[in-house]
Amino acid sequence: MAIDSQLAIWEVFMQAKPGANYIHAGSVHASDKKMALQNARDTYTRRGEGTSIWVVPSDAIVASNPDDNDMLFDPANDKVYRHPTFYVMPEGAKAI
Amino acid sequence: MDVLEKTDSIQAEMLRHFEEKIERGDAIEPRDKMPDAYRKHLIRQMSQHAHSEVIGMQPEGNWITRAPSLRAKQILLAKIQDEGGHGLYLYSAAETLGVSREELISQLHSGKAKYSNIFNYPALTWADIGAIGWLVDGAAIVNQVSLQRTSYGPYSRAMVRICKEESFHQRQGYEIMAKMMQGTKDQQEMAQDAMNRWWWPSLMMFGPHDSESPHTGDAVKWKIKRHSNDELRQKFIDKTVQQAEVIGLTIPDADLKWNEAKGHYDHGPIDWNEFYRVISGNGPCNRQRMEHHKRVHAEGAWVREAAEAYRLRKEKELLHL
Ligand SMILES: [Fe+2]
Ligand SMILES: [Fe+2]
Numbered sequence: 001m002a003i004d005s006q007l008a009i010w011e012v013f014m015q016a017k018p019g020a021n022y023i024h025a026g027s028v029h030a031s032d033k034k035m036a037l038q039n040a041r042d043t044y045t046r047r048g049e050g051t052s053i054w055v056v057p058s059d060a061i062v063a064s065n066p067d068d069n070d071m072l073f074d075p076a077n078d079k080v081y082r083h084p085t086f087y088v089m090p091e092g093a094k095a096i
Numbered sequence: 097m098d099v100l101e102k103t104d105s106i107q108a109e110m111l112r113h114f115e116e117k118i119e120r121g122d123a124i125e126p127r128d129k130m131p132d133a134y135r136k137h138l139i140r141q142m143s144q145h146a147h148s149e150v151i152g153m154q155p156e157g158n159w160i161t162r163a164p165s166l167r168a169k170q171i172l173l174a175k176i177q178d179e180g181g182h183g184l185y186l187y188s189a190a191e192t193l194g195v196s197r198e199e200l201i202s203q204l205h206s207g208k209a210k211y212s213n214i215f216n217y218p219a220l221t222w223a224d225i226g227a228i229g230w231l232v233d234g235a236a237i238v239n240q241v242s243l244q245r246t247s248y249g250p251y252s253r254a255m256v257r258i259c260k261e262e263s264f265h266q267r268q269g270y271e272i273m274a275k276m277m278q279g280t281k282d283q284q285e286m287a288q289d290a291m292n293r294w295w296w297p298s299l300m301m302f303g304p305h306d307s308e309s310p311h312t313g314d315a316v317k318w319k320i321k322r323h324s325n326d327e328l329r330q331k332f333i334d335k336t337v338q339q340a341e342v343i344g345l346t347i348p349d350a351d352l353k354w355n356e357a358k359g360h361y362d363h364g365p366i367d368w369n370e371f372y373r374v375i376s377g378n379g380p381c382n383r384q385r386m387e388h389h390k391r392v393h394a395e396g397a398w399v400r401e402a403a404e405a406y407r408l409r410k411e412k413e414l415l416h417l
Contacts, residue, residue: 005400006197026254027188029197031403032410043184046177047261066128 009058010036012043014050022054030055118319123249126192134318138248139195140209141320146186147204148212149179151385155219156228164222171268172225178261185257189250205390213371214297216379223276223283223290229269231291231298231336237262238332239302247319270339277343284344291340292348299363300371302329333361 007029013022025044030036036055044050064072080086089095110129117124124130153176160176163169187197203209214232219225240262244255276287303309303325315321323331333352340347351364373379 004198004201004397005404006201007400007403009191026185026250026257027191028184031400031407035403043181046174046181063127066125 007031007035010040010055011058011061012040013054013056014040014044015052016050018051022052025049027058028055115318118247118317121319123252124247125249133314134320135193137315137318137320138251139190139193141315142186142190142193142251143195143200143203143209144211146183146190146200147209148215149183149186151211151215151389152232153179154385154388155215155217155381156225158219159222159225162222163225168272175229175265175268178265182258182261185254186251189248189254192250201393205386205393207377207386210375211385212301213375213379214301215385216374216382217293217297218381220293221286221290223273223286224294226269226272226276226287227290227294229265229267230273230339231269231294232301233262233265233269234336235298235301235332237266238328238335242321242323242328245319245322270343273345274343277345288345291345295348296366296370297374299329299333299366300368302326302332304368304371330360333363337361 008031009027010030011027012025014025015022025040028036028039028043030039033055037053040053040055045053076082111131114124114128114130114134117128124134156172156176156179160169160172163172187200190200191197200209204211219228237259240255240259244252244259246252246255273287273291276283306324306326309325316324337347337352349364351362353362355362374382377383
């Protein structure tokens with residue numbers, strides 16, 4: 001008998017309504033794109049949770065390492081000039 | 097410092113960092129460093145939870161073809177489909193801990209992984225479908241609501257999704273019981289009989305008393321578990337007794353009474369001998385449940401093989417081989 005295969009893992013992202021961001025919902029197992037989409041539909045939207053689905057092979061996702069968080073996600077508070085409040089508006093000018 | 101001392105101090109530092117995060121209430125995510133015991137506890141708990149959702153489809157599935165109306169049949173089908181979905185959400189979350197689906201299923205089949213004891217009882221009459229939805233899903237909801245705040249991110253997110261779907265399960269069961277209690281004398285007796293058989297096993301779903309519970313220490317400290325077994329059981333009893341009274345069902349517990357001082361119901365002793373007898377494999381349906389799962393799993397193997405063969409052929413075609 002062949003080795004029991006549960007097929008490859010695909011990550012599922014769903015858009016709740018048109019215009020919204022795609023949000024990670026979970027994963028499904030499938031042998032190809034078509035099956036992944038079908039399984040994602042059956043598993044994650046039984047009650048109108050979404051209007052659009054992305055499926056991505058899990059091993060195609062590159063994730064950051066939590067050890068690098070300090071370096072990657074430094075809030076850069078010293079770079080105040082990145083915020084609009086840093087700038088002085090001339091008297092009488094209206095904000096756009 | 098020698099090498100051993102050094103790894104010890106790195107370990108201790110890692111644990112301190114982890115526990116500070118838990119203390120702050122931060123969620124733990126798959127790539128975060130976590131103690132081995134935390135990962136193991138989660139895999140055991142989450143896989144047991146996933147298996148329960150899937151095995152739980154069997155007693156209810158038993159009634160799909162015999163549902164008393166088309167409406168009842170549609171509802172039951174949708175409910176069971178949800179349970180299959182819950183199993184998949186939880187397997188998906190457990191897999192983020194580095195355990196494969198193949199491994200999870202083989203642990204179920206070998207008996208290393210457990211599923212909820214409650215599904216080793218049979219669904220004998222249509223009233224059992226009411227009692228399962230009302231009591232078993234009702235008890236599951238109490239547990240799952242609490243787990244929405246569990247510390248492992250993927251588990252907590254799966255719980256939020258599950259809880260959104262569970263309230264329909266409990267209500268459809270309660271509706272069946274309420275309808276039968278408005279029916280003929282035979283129907284009322286059937287409902288009470290289902291109540292009598294499912295009440296105690298439902299209370300056992302929360303696990304042993306806090307004083308006897310072997311896995312709680314670290315699970316509470318690491319916020320995997322947010323409420324104790326007894327706290328959750330009490331919550332379930334308090335909200336269910338009232339629902340039983342409204343439709344005229346009697347709770348099969350002569351010692352059950354309202355405790356004014358505590359603001360809770362007191363209940364009679366739970367038969368833990370029965371609990372341990374069923375959990376160790378000697379319940380009415382243990383063998384049937386496992387045999388069914390193994391058989392269906394094996395019968396589906398050719399579908400997975402065919403799907404893989406089809407993918408390989410398509411890939412070759414793309415490469416013009
Ligand atoms: Fe469920
Ligand atoms: Fe349910």
